[in-house]
Every structure is written in structure tokens, then in C-alpha cells.
Amino acid sequence: xxxxxxxxxxxxxxxxxxxxxxxxxxxxxxxxxxxxxxxxxxxxxxxxxxxxxxxxxxxxxxxxxxxxxxxxxxxxxxxxxxxxxxxxxxxxxxxxxxxxxxxxxxxxxxxxxxxxx
Numbered sequence: 001x002x003x004x005x006x007x008x009x010x011x012x013x014x015x016x017x018x019x020x021x022x023x024x025x026x027x028x029x030x031x032x033x034x035x036x037x038x039x040x041x042x043x044x045x046x047x048x049x050x051x052x053x054x055x056x057x058x059x060x061x062x063x064x065x066x067x068x069x070x071x072x073x074x075x076x077x078x079x080x081x082x083x084x085x086x087x088x089x090x091x092x093x094x095x096x097x098x099x100x101x102x103x104x105x106x107x108x109x110x111x112x113x114x115x116x117x
Contacts, residue, residue, distance in 0.1 A: 014069075015073070018073040020075050027076055030076070031048070034078075041087065041094055043086050043087055045086030045087070046082045048078050049078070049081070050076065050078055058072055091110045092107050094106075095107065
């Protein structure tokens with residue numbers, strides 16, 4: 001996909017058909033595609049939790065979701081979490097297959113990287 005296509009075809013959907021339910025196959029494909037998204041240094045320091053319980057989703061909508069209908073109406077609600085210190089946990093593991101000199105250089109770059117945001 002070209003950058004221009006990605007920019008012009010991107011959408012923020014705010015209204016969902018509350019009666020529509022994604023199939024298990026659709027959910028699986030969506031999540032498999034999601035984990036292909038790049039992360040800095042390919043750390044992939046995220047985990048996600050699928051929230052299916054309607055009562056829990058209603059509570060999240062009320063307490064944390066600004067009472068936005070999509071929290072309860074979307075077919076799938078996924079909570080993404082991230083370990084913000086994952087880069088500190090044995091950073092050389094991310095470059096195990098790289099040449100030694102390259103791995104060392106990249107590990108050294110990782111140290112100051114999180115504080116540069």
C-alpha cells in the first residue's frame with residue numbers, strides 16, 4: 001500500500017451496528033493482522049485482552065470510555081496493554097540473529113530511545 005492510500009483511506013469509525021457480531025474466523029484474522037504492525041526495535045511489547053462481557057464493557061464505557069457508544073456497540077472490544085520497560089529486559093534478545101557488531105550497536109541505541117519521546 002502506498003502512504004497516500006493509507007492516509008486517504010483511513011477512517012475513525014464512531015458508530016457500529018450493535019447487532020453485528022464478527023465470526024470467530026474474522027476475529028482471528030483481525031488479530032493476526034494486528035500483530036503484524038511494526039513496533040520500535042521490533043520489541044512487540046504489547047498484549048491484548050478481548051473484552052466480551054457486556055456488563056464489563058458497560059462499566060468501561062461509563063468509567064473510562066467517556067460514555068462513547070462504540071465501547072459497548074462494537075462487535076469486538078480489545079484492550080491493548082504495553083510493557084513500557086520491555087526494552088530493559090535483556091535487549092540483546094531482539095537482535096540474536098544479527099551480526100554481533102550490529103546487535104551491539106542497536107542495543108546501545110535502545111537505552112536512550114524511550115526517554116526521547
